[in-house]
Amino acid sequence: MVFGNEFVLNGLLLLIPLFFFLRWSWARRRKALAQIGNIELLERLTVHVSREKQRARLVMIFFSVLFLILALARPQWGVKETTLVTKGRDIIIALDTSASMLAEDIQPNRMARAKHELERLIDRLQGDRVGLIVFAGEAFVQCPLTSDYTAAKMFLSEVDVGTVPVPGTSLDRAIDLARNKFVETERQYKVLILLTDGEQTTGDPMPAVEKAAAEGIQIYTIGIGSLSGVPIPIRDEKGQLVEWKKQKNGELVQSRLDEGMLLKIATATGGKYYHASADEFELNKIYEDIEQNRAEKTQRSLLTVQYEDRFQWFLLPAFILLMVETMLSDRKRIVVQEERAR
Numbered sequence: 001m002v003f004g005n006e007f008v009l010n011g012l013l014l015l016i017p018l019f020f021f022l023r024w025s026w027a028r029r030r031k032a033l034a035q036i037g038n039i040e041l042l043e044r045l046t047v048h049v050s051r052e053k054q055r056a057r058l059v060m061i062f063f064s065v066l067f068l069i070l071a072l073a074r075p076q077w078g079v080k081e082t083t084l085v086t087k088g089r090d091i092i093i094a095l096d097t098s099a100s101m102l103a104e105d106i107q108p109n110r111m112a113r114a115k116h117e118l119e120r121l122i123d124r125l126q127g128d129r130v131g132l133i134v135f136a137g138e139a140f141v142q143c144p145l146t147s148d149y150t151a152a153k154m155f156l157s158e159v160d161v162g163t164v165p166v167p168g169t170s171l172d173r174a175i176d177l178a179r180n181k182f183v184e185t186e187r188q189y190k191v192l193i194l195l196t197d198g199e200q201t202t203g204d205p206m207p208a209v210e211k212a213a214a215e216g217i218q219i220y221t222i223g224i225g226s227l228s229g230v231p232i233p234i235r236d237e238k239g240q241l242v243e244w245k246k247q248k249n250g251e252l253v254q255s256r257l258d259e260g261m262l263l264k265i266a267t268a269t270g271g272k273y274y275h276a277s278a279d280e281f282e283l284n285k286i287y288e289d290i291e292q293n294r295a296e297k298t299q300r301s302l303l304t305v306q307y308e309d310r311f312q313w314f315l316l317p318a319f320i321l322l323m324v325e326t327m328l329s330d331r332k333r334i335v336v337q338e339e340r341a342r
Helices: 006-036 039-045 051-073 110-124 148-155 171-184 208-213 260-270 282-302 310-327
Strands: 074-085 089-098 129-135 139-145 190-196 217-224 233-235 241-244 273-278 303-309
Touching: 006 051, 039 241, 051 310, 089 110, 089 139, 089 171, 110 148, 110 190, 110 282, 129 148, 129 171, 139 148, 139 171, 171 190, 171 208, 171 217, 171 260, 190 260, 190 282, 208 217, 208 260, 217 260, 217 282
Parallel strands: 089 129, 089 190, 190 217, 217 273
Antiparallel strands: 074 303, 129 139, 233 241
C-alpha cells in the first residue's frame, strides 16, 4: 500500500495527545463525581447511565480520527491502466524581420507572403497555443503563447520589416528566447517554426540548438528566398522603386539563403527543413508532420499503470463511527417485566 499524500500521515502523531486527552477527560469526570459524594452511592443513583457506552463513545472518537487521517493521506493499492491524451501543443513561430525580407522573388514580397501563410497556419490550429517571436539582429516576443487565435493574428498583422530595429540575422537569439518561453510552460510537445531568408550574421546558433534539443523542442526551419541570391529593393511610400540596397562600399546586397545551416538546425532537434517557393510555403506539410509526430508520441504513451485510490475504505468507517457516536445514548436499556396476575 502506498499513500498519495504521505505528508498527511504526520497527523497520526496527533493521536498520541488525543489518546491522553480522552483518558484525562474520563478520569476528570470520575473525579468530579467523587467530589460530589460517595462514588458507590452516586453509581446506584445513576443506574440508568451506562459507563460502557460512555467509554465506547470515546473509543469511537479516537478511531474515527484515525480513519479520517488515513483517508486524507489517500491510501492506494491495486493498479489500473489509464490512457494518456496529449492536450494540445505549444507552437512558437519565429519570424525574420530583417531588411532582406523585402526581396520580391516571392510575390508580393517575402514578408507579406510569410504573414499570409502564417495566418492560414493559425487558422488550422485546434487546442494548441501559439506564440510569435520576431527577430533580426535581436529577438523580441511579439505575441506570448495564447489560445486566442484572433489576438495572435492581430499581433502578426503588426509585424513588418524593421519591427526589430537591430540589423542582422541572429538565429541563436531567436532560439534562446523561444527556449525561455517554453520553459515557462508545462506542455510536453513543444515546436518552434523558424522562418528566415538570410544567413546567420552574428554568433553561432548551434549551442542554442543543442540546448533546445535537450529540452525536447522540435525546430522546423523554413528557408525563404533564392540560393543564388537576389537584390533587395527600397521603395517609397507609394510603392515606387527608389534604389537597390547596397553595402557601404557601394556593392549591391544579395540576399542568399543558407540551406545547410537551416537543415542542420532542424535535423539536430528532430524537426525538418523546408524550402519555401513562390507556389508553396510548406507550412501545410509542417502542420501535417507535427500532427503525425504527436499521434506517434501519444500512441507510445497510451497505457500507463497507476495505483487506485482506496481512501473510501477509511472514510466510510470514520463517517459511520462519528454517526454512531452522535446517536449513541449513555442510558442503559432497562427491561421491565410485569408479572401477570394469576
